[in-house]
Amino acid sequence: MNILKKIMRYRRVIITLFSLLFYSACGSKNDASPAPAPPAITILKDKAPFGIGAAVKSALLQDDAYKTTVLTYFSQITAEYEMKMQTIWSGENNYNWINADALVNFATANGLNVHGHALLWYQSFPDWFKNANYDSANFENKVKVYIDAVVSRYKGKLKSWDVANEIFNDNGTLRSVDCPVYKTFKDPIAFYGRCFQYAKNADPDAKLFYNDYSVVIAPSKRYSIKQMVSRFKKEGYPIDGLGEQFHYSINTDKTSIKSGLNDMATTGLLVHVSELDLKVNVNQSNTYVFSATDQQLQADTYQYIVETFEGLPANQKFAITTWGVSDKYTWLTASWNAKEYPLLFDLDFKKKPAYDGFLKGLK
């Protein structure tokens, strides 16, 4: 297993060395002719020096085309829902590890990294927990036990975790009415800071992220996130990275993408494009046809996002993760009731122009 992991980690170097050996051997037969250029790398994970991730559902791994696509093109996975609190924490002392374990075992057996998602998310506190009406001390104690149980279980197997997901509104205020943390703590940010520390205690090597949507297009939200990062640094709470989900569309303003992503990077933290997908059926029409024009626009937008990410400092480029693998199973079609085509592979798992756009965006 370790050998497989090492091969995955150093695959770019290995591919380059083999190419050089091959071409120098060919060259020696006829020294007069110039050595041909090495073949272009066409597999995303082989071309990128950072993680190329996909959100994966364990049940879909039964579909051979899905599984092969994950294994061929991606170097890391995020659980689409299997590692959320609601899925794992079925009761105060009951943990359901079945699906999370299945994903982690699949990844370990195949040399894929796993990004843990997400320890704390307002939408994913289980009902039994919310209904218990804990006071702040009990609330925090339970959450601490939960974080310790989950992060310790996968210590050394996961390389990173989203500790908190979506705690701010787009206008920069803290999410309140629907958030049990907000209702329980006078200073929710300090609570989140302590949760980062609990995760760090459980696995000191895991990179810890804050994750949210619209970070690049909502300056007030981004400002609040940066303020939180400054406070964490000042008060000694560990944080390694920021995730921006990137659920956007082919119409999303490119200038904001660039300035927002660069602004996130001024924190000096790792940056994760963590849930990338690009809607095309922006009017949610039931008669929408995914035209060649829209396919190209989508490809161009993917390329732009990847190029912009590539422009960040090398040591801050954590990964780009698409939220799903193929248009066949995208969450958007399920939740919009209108057909969507947001990903890199089509309904038959063939590469779309979007894939070529993504590939072109990589240096």
Ligand code: GLA
């Ligand atoms: C958010 C969450 C994801 C996923 C999507 C779609 O982006 O972070 O885990 O649930 O919503 O539902």
